[in-house]
Amino acid sequence: MTEHGQQLTTDAPQRKRERLARAALSRLMEPQDAAGLALVKAAGAVDGLKIATGELAPGPGLEQEVASLLVDSGVSNPGVGLAAALRRWAPRIPDLAPERDLATMQRLGGRMVIPGDPLWPVQLADLGLHEPLCLWWRGHEVEFPPVKRVVALVGSRDSTSYGASVTGDFAYGLGQRGCTVVSGGAYGIDAHAHRGALAGGTNNMPTIAVMAGGVDRYYPSGNEDLLRAVANQGAVIGEVPPGSAPTRYRFLQRNRIIAALAAVTVVVEARWRSGALNTAHHAESIGRAVAAVPGSIHSANSAGCHRLLRDGGAVCVTDVGEIAELAGSSGEGLVEDKETAASDHDGLTLEDLILLDALPVRSTSSVEKLAVVAGLSPESVRAGLGRLGLLGLAVSVSGAWKRSGKRF
């Protein structure tokens, strides 16, 4: 795979069959079709497609293997067995035309990538059985960034000016640090995330939009120009073939890809119920970090973020450094040096702090008087005054003591 969109012609024959089979399977099955994914895992994509289309009969051994893969991955719905799946897939068989779909992508300057391709994001393997069969891909052809350099910024479509400004700042800042920003290409937070990353981006894949429908269409249409820019500088990707509608079900499944691509999913603004929370839960379920941005308790658009913080699943983040740290790309002075704002008396013992309190600011005081006021023995007062003097916090004026002029 060297030339833009030329995999099909340059693939080895076996690779080409695998690619065509996955292209067909991605049209036959809805995303996250557990039985179908188990079938591919058990029989491989090429034979899996033959079984799915009735060209090959599944042996009892295979049915058994699919069933146990489903059990292993926690699928317990009785309707998901292979027999039910075959009935489910049958009506779509006449529509299969993988060569046509691949040609469509090529015409659009895109391609389809499958596990093993250099562009394939290896972090998707963490989805286990639910790893997508393939990704339909428009955009830049470079090596996919490692998970530690990828951050998902997600949130409501109806963002507030607060959400817009925070998202823009974060995306720009992450771009400046060489991170890739993943989002869903929607209005609101998603759009601000892509825009900020395009503006601030410093690596060769500043931002990625993961679509719920086919990537032949830039959806929603109001974001067409933005998504075109994302494809030109980064990538617009999706797991369903060209021409597929972005249904609600596909939106929910799409969210698992956003979560799995990134080391951390940051929810910037979300209502009490929001698709962004679904992305956060996907992230949590595969052990990725989830972060939420706090906001006013009077803003309904932050209620979902506060819910995530309250339920304990999310880390509270307030700046890019904290996000980068969470993503594991720290160690480069990413966390701001807030601790250095410590005031002068931070290192003092309790006794010295009491003594400091007792020291007059304008007049002076004797050791004996200080012992009464501070409730310390005269020896302790003398020793403490010595330490405070060394720290520049106390000063002796003809045998009596006062605070030094130093602010604290």
Added chain:
Amino acid sequence: MTEHGQQLTTDAPQRKRERLARAALSRLMEPQDAAGLALVKAAGAVDGLKIATGELAPGPGLEQEVASLLVDSGVSNPGVGLAAALRRWAPRIPDLAPERDLATMQRLGGRMVIPGDPLWPVQLADLGLHEPLCLWWRGHEVEFPPVKRVVALVGSRDSTSYGASVTGDFAYGLGQRGCTVVSGGAYGIDAHAHRGALAGGTNNMPTIAVMAGGVDRYYPSGNEDLLRAVANQGAVIGEVPPGSAPTRYRFLQRNRIIAALAAVTVVVEARWRSGALNTAHHAESIGRAVAAVPGSIHSANSAGCHRLLRDGGAVCVTDVGEIAELAGSSGEGLVEDKETAASDHDGLTLEDLILLDALPVRSTSSVEKLAVVAGLSPESVRAGLGRLGLLGLAVSVSGAWKRSGKRF
């Protein structure tokens, strides 16, 4: 102890000696003087005072006991042994006048309470060795509310309008639920907490201000009227005797009392470094719940709250119900019924959700066409349409199907 401020005259002789001794000890020692508190624990207040003032010599057995009490409570500073403590206390001995201090309180309509008094907050026992020796008390004389009905609202002196409004709402709402609001009587968040609780309070101790200095003086003076109202309807209390200045050290120690009185300490607004965080850490160290109110990441006055949320010590709270739940006074419909906002499709299986997505809104579709669009077998489509029909989400029109008019 029945009449307002009359303990001294009505106490049994033993109780009177105990009270006088604790009054004197509270002047001799700074708050949280570990060696002094260990001495009182080992020898009792009456003999402890005699030892502290040199009237009785401590035997080697007692010194040993004090030392082991200090080790048990985690005190490892070598300067805190009994010998060093005796030297520390000596300069203050001439100032001791417990009868005068008690008389001062009586003149102000107040009293001093000690462990065992009906007014004594039993929850302070959770401070272990650091339980105050006594509380100087101005205000209402009623039984102290149980810890589950007490909430501390704390925060910065330089509160924003956001902090003021949140604090006022929370304090009022907690008062309405019969909770007692504890705070520190300072400007800003503290003052808004007391005011809100005075306005909303429904129990006979709506709010309590814990002072760092002597309660003979309402401090700061700008809050004098407010603190007078707090004393009239609730209580203004402190562990240091009348005439004691509110030093910084005493502020920090005072915070442990606020934390120990309440089941939950809520930090409403706090800068990155703030005394309110100190109160939160006291609460955490004795196993009390800590909560923080989120705010704009652009507000420096919320940075301390976000720090608490980020470091994992605090629960994110956004309304009174969540605070009350945290305080353990739930079970009275305290948590708002946010879950009922669920949309109609929440209970659907994935297959039914896919099918619902496939159903046209305006035109109708056949079972066969739906099977292709949804990627489901015709049998699954028929069964699913039946379920969606029962839920009012799908409707059959002369043998074909569409979504019902119901919004979802």
